[in-house]
Amino acid sequence: MKTxxxxxxxxxxxVILLVWESAVRFGWINPFFVSEPSAIALSxxxxxxxxxxxxxxxxSLREFAIGYGLSVVIGVLAGALAGRFRTVxxxxxxFLWFLYSAPLIAFYPIFVLWFGLxxxxxxxxxxxxxxxxxxxxxxxxxxxxxxxxxxxxxxxxATDRDLLWKVVLPATVPMMxxxxxxxxxxxxxxxxxxxxxGATAGLGYSISYYGALLxxxxxxxSLIVVVVLGVLxxxxxxxxxxxxxxxxxF
Amino acid sequence: MDARTVVxxxxxxxxxxxxxxxxxxxxxxxxxAVSNVNLDIARGTFVTIVGPSGCGKSSLLLSIAGLVKPxxxxxxxxxxxxxxxxxxxxxxxxxFALMPWRTVIDNVRFGLELQRPxxxxxxxxxxxxxxxxxxxxxxxxxxYHPHQLSGGMRQRVGIARALAVDPEILLLDEPFGxxxxxxxxxxxxxxxxxxxxxxxxxxxxxxGIDEAIFLADQIVVMARDPGRxxxxxxxxxxxPRTVETTDSKRFIEYRRQxxxxx
Amino acid sequence: xxxxxxxxxxxxVMAFLAVWEFAPRAGIVDATFTSxxxxxxxxxxEIIRTAGFLHDVSVSLSEFALGFTxxxxxxxxxxxVLGRFPVLRYVLDPPIMAIYATPHLALLPxxxxxxxxxxxxxxxxxxxxxxxxxxxxxxAGVRGVDGSWIVAARSFSAxxxxxxxxxxxxxxxxxxxxxxxxxxxxxVLGVVVAEMYQSQAGVGNEIMxxxxxxxxxxxxxxxxxxxxxxxxxxxxxxALEERLWTxxx
Numbered sequence: 001m002k003t004x005x006x007x008x009x010x011x012x013x014x015v016i017l018l019v020w021e022s023a024v025r026f027g028w029i030n031p032f033f034v035s036e037p038s039a040i041a042l043s044x045x046x047x048x049x050x051x052x053x054x055x056x057x058x059x060s061l062r063e064f065a066i067g068y069g070l071s072v073v074i075g076v077l078a079g080a081l082a083g084r085f086r087t088v089x090x091x092x093x094x095f096l097w098f099l100y101s102a103p104l105i106a107f108y109p110i111f112v113l114w115f116g117l118x119x120x121x122x123x124x125x126x127x128x129x130x131x132x133x134x135x136x137x138x139x140x141x142x143x144x145x146x147x148x149x150x151x152x153x154x155x156x157x158a159t160d161r162d163l164l165w166k167v168v169l170p171a172t173v174p175m176m177x178x179x180x181x182x183x184x185x186x187x188x189x190x191x192x193x194x195x196x197x198g199a200t201a202g203l204g205y206s207i208s209y210y211g212a213l214l215x216x217x218x219x220x221x222s223l224i225v226v227v228v229l230g231v232l233x234x235x236x237x238x239x240x241x242x243x244x245x246x247x248x249x250f
Numbered sequence: 251m252d253a254r255t256v257v258x259x260x261x262x263x264x265x266x267x268x269x270x271x272x273x274x275x276x277x278x279x280x281x282x283a284v285s286n287v288n289l290d291i292a293r294g295t296f297v298t299i300v301g302p303s304g305c306g307k308s309s310l311l312l313s314i315a316g317l318v319k320p321x322x323x324x325x326x327x328x329x330x331x332x333x334x335x336x337x338x339x340x341x342x343x344x345x346f347a348l349m350p351w352r353t354v355i356d357n358v359r360f361g362l363e364l365q366r367p368x369x370x371x372x373x374x375x376x377x378x379x380x381x382x383x384x385x386x387x388x389x390x391x392x393x394y395h396p397h398q399l400s401g402g403m404r405q406r407v408g409i410a411r412a413l414a415v416d417p418e419i420l421l422l423d424e425p426f427g428x429x430x431x432x433x434x435x436x437x438x439x440x441x442x443x444x445x446x447x448x449x450x451x452x453x454x455x456x457x458g459i460d461e462a463i464f465l466a467d468q469i470v471v472m473a474r475d476p477g478r479x480x481x482x483x484x485x486x487x488x489x490p491r492t493v494e495t496t497d498s499k500r501f502i503e504y505r506r507q508x509x510x511x512x
Numbered sequence: 513x514x515x516x517x518x519x520x521x522x523x524x525v526m527a528f529l530a531v532w533e534f535a536p537r538a539g540i541v542d543a544t545f546t547s548x549x550x551x552x553x554x555x556x557x558e559i560i561r562t563a564g565f566l567h568d569v570s571v572s573l574s575e576f577a578l579g580f581t582x583x584x585x586x587x588x589x590x591x592x593v594l595g596r597f598p599v600l601r602y603v604l605d606p607p608i609m610a611i612y613a614t615p616h617l618a619l620l621p622x623x624x625x626x627x628x629x630x631x632x633x634x635x636x637x638x639x640x641x642x643x644x645x646x647x648x649x650x651x652a653g654v655r656g657v658d659g660s661w662i663v664a665a666r667s668f669s670a671x672x673x674x675x676x677x678x679x680x681x682x683x684x685x686x687x688x689x690x691x692x693x694x695x696x697x698x699x700v701l702g703v704v705v706a707e708m709y710q711s712q713a714g715v716g717n718e719i720m721x722x723x724x725x726x727x728x729x730x731x732x733x734x735x736x737x738x739x740x741x742x743x744x745x746x747x748x749x750x751a752l753e754e755r756l757w758t759x760x761x
Contacts, residue, residue, distance in 0.1 A: 008602040016607065033626055090520035095528075101746060102739035103701040105617070106716070108708065109723025109731055113545055152347035155317055155335050156361035156415065166363070170351045189615030196620060196709060204618065211621030219621060223614075230613040 035217040043221040052206075057225065059202040060191050063119060067126025068187040072180065075131045079138025079179075083172075089139060099132040105193055112198060122194035122202070129190035130183035137179020141172035173244055181237040188230050203229075260329060261290035262451045263314060263419065267323035270309045270477075283309040285476035286323070291451060291468075296442075298454045299470045300462035302512060306477020307455045308423050314453065315341050315421050327419065337365055340412035344424040346404045348396045348411075355379050355392040357407050361415040382410040385444060402433040409441065420445075420452040427457065434458075438465055442491060459512075463504045464491055471511045480511045547728040552736065555729035565718075572703055572714040575631050579638020580699045587643040587695070588688055591650025596680065601651065612648060616641045617702065620709050629710045634703050641702030642695035649694065653687025654680055686756050693749040700742040 017037045023029045024036040031039070047053035082089035104125070111121040145168055153167050195204025203226050210219035270284040284306035291297050299307045312318040314325050316335040324331045327338055335341075340361065348357045358379040362370075370378075383392055386406040396404050405425055412420060425441075426434040438461055445452060456462050462469050469483040483504060487495055495501060529549050536543035543551065559565045594601045619640060627633035657680055665679045707716025715734055722731035 008599075010606070012603045013606045086516075087520055090517045091524040093517075094521050094525050098739070101697060101743050103697075103704050103735075103742060105701060105705045106708070106719055106735045106738055109719060110728065110735075112723065113726065113728065146347075148343065148345050148347045149349060151317060152341070152343055153360075153364065155315055155339075155341040156364040157335050157337065158364045162364055166360075167349065170349065173351075185613070185615065189617055192615050192618045193620075193705065196617070207618060207621050211625055214625060216622070216625060219625070223618060223622065226618050227610055227614045230615065231610065234613050 032214075032216055035220050039217045040221050040224065043217050044224070047218075047221065053225065056201060056203050056206050056222070057229075059119075059199075060195065060204065060229075063122045063126060063194070063202065064187055064191045067123040067190060068130055068184065070123075071127045071131035071134055071183060071187065074127075075134030075179075075183070076138050076176065078131075079135040079176075080142060082135070082139045083142025092135075096132055096136055099128065100136065104128050105190075108194070108197055117198040118200065122191055122199060125194040126187045126190035130187035133183040133186055134176075134179045137182070138172065138176045141175030141179070142168060144175060145171040174241070177237070177241045177244060181234060181241060184233045184237055185230065188226070188233065192226055259293060262293040262328065263289075263291040263453075264326040264329075265289040265291075265310070265314065265323070266326065268310065268313060268320050268325065269322045270306065270313055270318060271321040272309075282476040284313070284320075285478050287477070287479055289470065289479065289482075291453065293451055294449045295467040296445060296452045296454065296465055297468045297470060298456055298462040298466040299472060300456055300459060300508065301472035302474055303457075304477070305472040305474040307472050309477065310472075311421050311423050311453055311455050312341075314419075315339055317341070337415065338418040339421055340415050340417035340419075342405070342408045342412045342420070342422040342425045344427045346396070346401075346408045346428070348404055348407055350396050353393045353395055354388060354399070354407050355383060357396070358382055358410045358414050361411050365415055367415075379410075379414055382414045383407075385413070386410045387440070400433075401429045402437055405429065405437065406440075409444070413444070418451060420450045422452065422454045424455050424457065426461070434461070439491075441465070442489075446490065459505055459508050460496065462508070463487075463501055464496060469504070469508065471508055473511070481507070483507060544726060544728060547732050551729040552732045555727075556733040556737075559730060559733060568713055568715050568718050571631065572634075572707065572716065575634035575707075575714065576638050576699060576703045579635040579703065580642045580696065582635070582639045583642030583646055583695060583699065584692060586639075587646030587691070588650050591647040591688070591691070592654055592680070592684065594647070595651040595654025595684070596676070608644075608647070612644055616644065616698065617705055620706055623706075624710050629712060634706045634711065634714065637702040637706040638699040642699035645694035645698060646688070646691040649687045649691025650684065653684030653691075656687065657683040686753065689749065689753050689756060693746055693753065696745055696749060697742050700738065700745070704738050 020034070021037045024031045024034070044053065047056075078092060082092050107128070108121070108125065111124045115121045115124055149167050149171065150163055153163055158166065191202070192204035192207070195202040196208045199205040203222050206222040207219055207226070210216075210222065265287055268284055268287045268289075269282065272281045272283055274281050283304075287306075287310060289310075299310065301307050309318055313320050314327075314332075316325075316332050316339065319333065324333075326332065327336075332339075349360060352360065355376065356379075359375050362375045362378065380392065383389060386409055388403060388406055388410070391399065391403070396407070399407070405428075408425065422441075426437050429437065442465060454462075454465055463485060466485050469485060470479055471481040471483065472478065473480045485504060487498065487500060532546065533548050533550060535541050536546060536548055594604060617637075620637065623633050623636050623640070627636055661679050661683065662675055665675050670678065703714070704716040704719070707714035708720045709716075711717045715738055719731055719734045722728075722734065
């Protein structure tokens with residue numbers, strides 16, 4: 001991690017918070033719209049102490065874990081099959097294309113129709129939003145395996161199973177992990193937006209709830225938790241990516 | 251003295267009426283890469299195949315390797331026909347074809363892992379791989395990844411990998427084609443030094459006339475359209491070959507002969 | 513051109529449509545939950561002729577157009593400037609990265625608090641959703657410009673502005689267009705979801721209404737319409753991208 005940019009970055013964050021706080025204190029900005037860092041911090045600590053914060057976080061995380069977990073399993077499987085068998089790829093292609101480009105959140109009312117309001121719908125949304133990303137990345141990863149490597153392996157007598165486990169799988173890891181990382185972002189959005197619309201608990205619900213009550217401070221507090229979670233997850237997976245990517249030149 | 255006739259040892263590799271055909275992309279017809287080629291290669295000889303692009307030299311080599319299926323004709327090793335890769339042959343590729351996620355030692359082990367020689371444990375394989383890493387002059391680099399190595403070093407790994415499975419026949423497909431001229435010359439000398447130690451049958455495809463003469467006991471000159479052998483030259487230069495060899499009269503004569511064919 | 517790929521893809525799509533159509537008829541699923549292709553088409557034909565539909569579509573389209581144009585107008589210059597001057601980038605990087613990591617739609621409620629449930633909040637959502645990819649890609653486009661070109665330009669005594677206009681701009685254009693394409697689908701999504709969340713008009717509003725009324729056919733028509741719009745728009749940009757790539761490099 002380069003220190004100079006990091007220092008500038010942290011300083012700029014601190015400066016922004018300072019400016020924000022002062023702007024509100026001195027009356028330049030109406031706190032109704034953006035609240036102030038001190039009030040937000042207070043709200044967060046209150047929520048933490050009362051257990052409300054953890055409750056919301058666990059509900060959202062659970063939905064995320066199930067939805068994302070399912071999408072990883074199914075996405076990698078579908079992507080692998082499509083990568084291996086061109087027929088499968090051609091068959092899945094139109095559906096993946098549609099799922100990737102269509103505004104999937106607009107399907108929300110249909111999910112409510114099928115699963116009712118609450119957790120199952122949120123999980124369904126999360127799953128659908130991230131599965132296409134993961135499937136597509138896995139597919140591309142398998143297709144981008146250098147055929148020269150496969151030929152070299154065959155020259156040493158590799159069986160099909162050898163080719164899969166010793167060449168294809170390791171070679172697919174970079175693209176697949178990139179897809180997993182992108183899928184996290186989309187899954188998180190699925191959770192939050194799903195909760196915005198129809199849930200009784202969770203971070204998205206909390207944002208929506210306080211929003212309806214026009215309690216900006218609490219709303220932003222929940223939003224910040226979402227942002228922090230998003231950054232943590234993405235950075236976490238980037239670290240995993242880099243660990244496995246030590247053999248790449250870029 | 252009994253009247254037993256001295257029989258010539260059977261050729262190690264026999265190529266009989268080999269024809270290799272490729273489908274041109276977008277159904278533009280077929281390309282005859284190799285047309286009715288016959289070739290015998292004796293055990294322990296270093297044979298180079300030289301010719302212009304498209305003359306089928308790589309296709310010929312890959313057919314012997316068992317990686318390319320001929321349209322007609324056959325390849326025999328020790329008298330038996332071969333149509334797939336086997337333990338008796340190992341290939342060194344022009345683009346190195348090293349697994350980027352494996353370290354040097356793991357790459358050298360790679361062929362051994364796939365062939366699963368009986369009675370050897372994982373530790374044995376590693377030990378063997380270490381020996382070959384040392385043989386090609388990469389001691390100390392065992393835990394480096396290919397991207398940390400120069401082109402010449404990567405190809406040494408490729409050579410070590412091929413040698414590690416102890417094949418009877420070493421097949422090299424323009425192995426130094428991706429390297430700069432200086433490295434190429436160095437690698438050529440080193441390859442010969444390594445080859446001298448166990449004198450495997452070696453088949454070396456190249457673009458370079460000088461390289462072809464320098465390395466070989468026998469030179470196979472090929473032409474294109476269709477791919478065929480135009481001349482086979484026996485090289486009568488003393489071994490070990492040195493820089494002086496390239497200045498000798500005979501070397502220049504061979505060069506002239508090859509140039510005439512091309 | 514008929515090849516294996518088109519064949520397999522077409523067959524699977526037709527099979528899907530067939531199952532979708534006949535499963536309810538066979539009584540396997542309830543058409544209220546899944547609708548059928550024929551019913552969706554019929555609903556669509558009905559909807560198109562209503563005046564309310566035209567109004568909703570124009571509302572959504574204008575929200576998208578205004579917000580996204582703003583996103584381009586702000587995102588492209590800002591991204592180019594940030595890419596050119598690293599110091600500025602270091603200063604603004606953390607907030608930008610934080611926004612990038614946030615699911616942009618989570619900002620919906622706060623935007624509604626600020627701007628109410630009218631068109632302004634939707635325009636703002638389209639802006640926020642679209643500007644981020646545009647900005648990030650414009651930045652990346654500038655950073656990706658081959659340094660040797662800039663050196664070459666300078667060797668001909670080009671001034672800073674010339675370098676910017678004659679080298680950096682054209683070279684980063686493909687990335688900028690890519691950013692626009694990525695931002696486009698996000699902006700479309702943003703508008704629709706914002707309307708679904710809180711609005712008085714628009715296609716998203718219709719979608720939620722039909723949903724609550726269990727009118728699956730109408731709902732699906734609207735959803736597919738939005739998808740079609742998004743797909744056509746992104747395909748148009750993609751075609752533009754390809755023209756640029758082939759003529760540029």
